[in-house]
Amino acid sequence: MTEPKDYKIAAVDRALALLEALADRPDQGVTSLAKSLGMTKSLVFRLLHTLEERGFVSRDPERAEFSLGYRIGVLGERLGKDGALLYAARPVMDALRDQTSENVNLVVREGLKTYVLATRAGRHSIRLFAQAGRNGPLHAGGGSLLLLAYADPSVIDAALSQPLEAFTPYTITDRAKLRQALERIRANGYNIVLNDLDEGAFSVAAPITGADGTIIASISVAGAVARFDEERRESHLKAALDAAAEISERLSIHGPGENGLVKSRA
Amino acid sequence: MTEPKDYKIAAVDRALALLEALADRPDQGVTSLAKSLGMTKSLVFRLLHTLEERGFVSRDPERAEFSLGYRIGVLGERLGKDGALLYAARPVMDALRDQTSENVNLVVREGLKTYVLATRAGRHSIRLFAQAGRNGPLHAGGGSLLLLAYADPSVIDAALSQPLEAFTPYTITDRAKLRQALERIRANGYNIVLNDLDEGAFSVAAPITGADGTIIASISVAGAVARFDEERRESHLKAALDAAAEISERLSIHGPGENGLVKSRA
DNA sequence: AAACGATGTTTCACACAATAAAACATTGAG
DNA sequence: CTCAATGTTTTATTGTGTGAAACATCGTTT
Missing domain, CATH: 1.10.10.10 (Winged helix-like DNA-binding domain superfamily/Winged helix DNA-binding domain)
Known part of the structure; x- marks a missing residue:
């Protein structure tokens, strides 16, 4: 080289x-x-x-x-938790988008809503999906469900005690089934959904861990189900999990390893 | 020079x-x-x-x-809000102690209690007063009352709905009088108390402002009332207010002015 | 479309400032 | 009291941070 x-x-x-x-x-x-x-x-x-x-x-x-020193604290506060996450995720999201050619979303939870911190538009889908800065529900969408699954039990209870809107015929509105779904997400360590928030859309979401070890955000690959086959399912899942791990590592106190930036493109 | x-x-x-x-x-x-x-x-x-x-x-x-960048956020989080405050206050507390020869306390509120973040022991008082890391009440003590005065109204209500222990005969336990006292603190911008928490002790407290402009802590000069006369009252008050202003400035986003450190000792 | 201006990027040579080594001061332990 | 370990200061030399200026890459204007 x-x-x-x-x-x-x-x-x-x-x-x-x-x-x-x-x-x-x-x-x-x-x-x-x-x-x-x-x-x-x-x-x-x-x-x-x-x-x-x-x-x-x-x-x-x-x-x-x-x-x-204190100035680190002052500057750090200035940028906020979301800022750190956003900037840590930025290059990784770019890479993930390039890798999958699909939409990439970075989502956090805020109370009983979710919030899209950033997005990357894939090559295909033009008018599709998430808009940065938009709020969404907790009980539908790949990243949202994942965040709900890892939220505090009291949050889950609160979310489930609300009316559960059906965005599509595939949205899970049955509370027992929803709890099952959350259980499975925790068991898997990721979440894949189809059509539950937008008809014709898939979403593959992976959890991002903050410096304290708790799950603070989700990164997801999303696109049209028409392009979603078994092979892509695997590759997108691996890519999402890798990206989530990379961001999590960046956010850890020990920081990224030897490679200063994202892995070189093959 | x-x-x-x-x-x-x-x-x-x-x-x-x-x-x-x-x-x-x-x-x-x-x-x-x-x-x-x-x-x-x-x-x-x-x-x-x-x-x-x-x-x-x-x-x-x-x-x-x-x-x-994100690393600023990660490092900043590592040290926490208290850490930033503590480190910003450190040299200022040293100077304030040198200036007054009395005890100096840095106090924050945590729920309905106060918490002593750091102290400096004055030349005189040996076994006196605050211990770093100790919790205290919200309705007695120079710094505590000041923090209560600037707290959210809901916090004040909650604090006043609790039983108000009388630590000395001078502790204000009457709720109406307490509210009056808080009112006067807000009007003055500082707080001076005698004997209300420890018999024979005075405390001169000033408010510290965080980067967002809200009052986040109090710094106070404390000692034995025997050494507290009208002249000292004035000088300690000015010293405490100056120290609080200095710390607040350090915590502001613009940072300290020209002088990199604390004012030179006369 | 061509020319312009502003901005980010790169090159390069030199002076000065960052660096390592070593001496010195200070502290605490045995 | 001596010794070891640590923080502080000095000094000489080299290397490196620096500014000036050329270059590239935009987006805008005429």
């Missing part, structure tokens, strides 16, 4: 590595950090000094150990 | 400045950022490139504009 142009500026990259190390394990000293990152003490010292002046790291009153 | 040794490493500092600029105004392009920060386009480009590879900035799919 050819060298892909490296515009990275080393000092900055090292500083960011330092922040990651402190996020991973707080309350570390200069020596410890230098050792674990393969830097010299003096370098780490000066990096910390720079970061501290801007509040990106904070030192213990006892003047010994460092942790992430 | 003598030059205070500058260990700052320029590249890193500029990168952080870039992050701040993006937090201040998202969706900016290379040129815009370069102009507003007084950097060259090529530098900004490379900084952004470095930051992007680690997920600290994110670019629009349309390949034009940049914003803060």
Whole structure:
């Protein structure tokens, strides 16, 4: 492989590595950090000094150990939980769309509704499906059902105590059957639906895990059932699960592995 | 003034400045950022490139504009709201303690209780008062009452519908009088109490404002009433208000002004 | 359609600033 | 009291961050 142009500026990259190390394990000293990152003490010292002046790291009153600083919190709050998820998902959604040529949706739950955080339009379907920013029901749609399945029991109860609108003849409105469906989703770790929200549409949804290990969103591949055969079922499912895993990893405190970005296209 | 040794490493500092600029105004392009920060386009480009590879900035799919990246969110979440507040307050609390020689307490509300996030022990009082991590009531104590005063009306109602323990003969347990007291706190913008939680103790509390403008915590100067005269009342109040303002500014999206750290000791 | 202007991208050479090594200061333990 | 480990400071050299300017790639205007 050819060298892909490296515009990275080393000092900055090292500083960011330092922040990651402190996020991973707080309350570390200069020596410890230098050792674990393969830097010299003096370098780490000066990096910390720079970061501290801007509040990106904070030192213990006892003047010994460092942790992430308040400014990280302020900036992080600025972008919000949805922002982090959205930006982490962006390149992965692009890749998933390219891989499947179908629509890709990123959905979160908000109370007893779902909310489409972002979408990618597949090559085919023109006027189809999800619009970013739109609310949807919890009891129909691939991603929605999946989110409901992993929601707190009290949320499930609340959702099931509402009237369940039938969007198509295939929408599950029977509460017992719905509970069964949720059970199966949890058992499978994914969800595949056909025609239950939009007639003629399929959806293959996988769960995204936040930094705390709970399921916070779903990513789904959706398109016209006409293009949905057994083979695509398998490939789309694998692609969705992989994408969900990748996003989840990005959102974990340890961050993405070696590969800085999404896997290279074959 | 003598030059205070500058260990700052320029590249890193500029990168952080870039992050701040993006937090201040998202969706900016290379040129815009370069102009507003007084950097060259090529530098900004490379900084952004470095930051992007680690997920600290994110670019629009349309390949034009940049914003803060998901990693900021992940790291920020890691430290939590309390962490940001705590670290922002740390040096200010130290300064306030040095200035007043009294105890300094940082208190937040959690439901119908208060929670001492951090303390600094004054020169005098040995075995006195607040312990970090301890819960306290909402209706007694300088910081607590102040937090109650600025809490949501529903919280006030809930707090007042509970039994109001009398910790000393001076504790306000009459609901009407308590509401009056809260009213006066809001009118003043601060709170001063004597003997209401601990016999023989005073407390001068000021409100801390979060990034969204709401009051999220209180910082207070506390000590023995024996040392509390009219002059100290004024000076402690001013010191507490200044400290609260300083912390609030740090927590604001625009960040602290020119002076990177706390004001120099006189 | 062609020319323009603005923006993002790339190249390149030089100065200065980031870096490593090593000396120094400070702290705590045995 | 000595020793070991840590944070801090200095210094010299090299490498790298930097600015200027060329280039590409748009979208807009005439």
